[in-house]
Structures are given as structure tokens and as C-alpha cells.
Amino acid sequence: MTDDKSDGVPSAGTSTSRDATDTMKKVSSGIYDLIGVKGKASENLPGVTGCSGKDTKTYFRIFHPWSFTPASASDLDEAMERLKRELPKHGWEIVEYGPNNSKNRSITLTADNDKKKVSVNVIKMAKSDPPMLSLDLVSGCYKVPDGEEVEHY
Template sequence: MDKKTAEVRDTVRMREGVQRASSSILDMTGVKKGKITKPGPLPLDCDGYEPEGQVIHLRHSWSIYDLPFEELEKAYAALRRALPEKGWKIVSDGPDTSRAKTPTIVADSPDGDFSADLRLMDNRDDKDPTSVLAITVVSRCFQES
């Protein structure tokens, strides 16, 4: 198996980029109320790259919650419209393969450095009826500098 090589990128620049992408996605939702989780980007190893253990990607998972499901649906629909307008390429749009068939959009940033996975979690019929718009922004693999 051929080992991949990764471009050397400034970790700070990539961390700022993933945070900017997340912030831009939040703006595209149009959400003004509700709550947003606040974890920052997490560095994770990328497998199959040389040099081993020095190639990472950043993963920033967060969500919007504490809103009526109908408001989350509107935010999800706003993302479907706004992402292409902002240069993001939607590469997948439809239900995931789970039993719940969760609506999911996967999109790539205009510069190709980031991908976003957006999921509309309808939990109205669950014991905990808190529905969520879950967003994960992931950077491409890069070698830390």
C-alpha cells in the first residue's frame, strides 16, 4: 500500500479556518435563539500518512438545540440554500443509512480544506424530546508545522 503524503500547514491557521467555517455555517442557519454547544476543534491523527503520527486533521462538532423542531427544520433548509450560494459544494443530500433515516447534508468548502456534515435530529418522539441540528466540520489531513 502506498503511503500518502500530506501538505505541511500551520496548525493555528487550520484551527482558525475550521472555526471560521463553523461560524459561517452558524450564520447561514439564521438562528438567533436556542442554545449552541461550545467545544472547540479537536486534533485527531490521520492514518496511512507519512510521517506516521505527525499528520492530523481537525474535527469541530457542535450543535444547535433548545428550539422547536420546526425552527431547526427552517435552519436546515436555510443551510441547503445558503451553502452553494457561499461556494460550498453539496456532495450528498438525503437521509443517512440509520433506522431513523436522519436528514443529512455533506458539503465541501470552496477551498477544499474543510467538509461539513449537517444532521437534523428529530427527537420529538423520544424520552428526551430535544431535537438537534448537529454540525461537524472536519479539516483535510495536514502535517503540523
């Protein structure tokens, strides 16, 4: 995510926190569709957090952590490979891919969508019980419309 950066976080424009949350749910749903294997997503809801160094009544970011557990553990590799292959076809740029520094050296994928002003980090947790993908989405920094305040939830 690249423009209007202050401390590395792009501006995502103007929005209410509720509308930005709805947008994030749609982005997460789109990623879920790209996984393309049978399974179940957790039902975590997006939340609101502040933008570093900015007024928390006026500026905010949306975060949405969730997980995907394939119906069959053998589908975990396919789910991660599909994301690696399909995300770039849908406006995402993969900025990092490979084993992380954890004890399990879990495969991690980080991708940015400059148009949507969202970044996603996916960790293939092959040694979890059950095996799953852990997904963390975070938006750029929004500003609420004049006369409104950020709803924190």
C-alpha cells in the same frame, strides 16, 4: 474536496495545529451564521487527529463536532433548509442530501468546500429531545511547518 488525494483526503497545505484550529472555528462560525434562526450552538472545541497512513508528528486533520438547538423546535426544518440553500452560495458543494440509514431516517446533508479544504456533515435530529442539528466538520490533511511537530489536543 478533490486534489492531492491519498485515501480520499485532500491536502490542506501547511499550518500549525493552533492556526488550523482557529481556521476551523471561523468555518464553523460561518456555518452557524448561515443557519439563520435563533438558537444555541454547543461549545465544543475543535480537536486534532492524525492523517491515515502518515506520520502523526508531521501530518494532522482538524475535526469540530458541534450541535445547534433552535429556540423553537418548529425552526428545525427552516434551519436545515437554510443550510441546504445557503451553503452552495458560499463555496460549498452539497455532495449528499436525504434520509440516512438510521431507525429515524434522519435527513443528512454532506457538503465539501474545496477552497477551505473542509467537509461538513449535518444531521437533522428531529426526534431528539430537544430537536437539534448535529454538525461534524473535518479538514483535509495539513502538514506542520518544517521544524515543528503537531500539537495533539
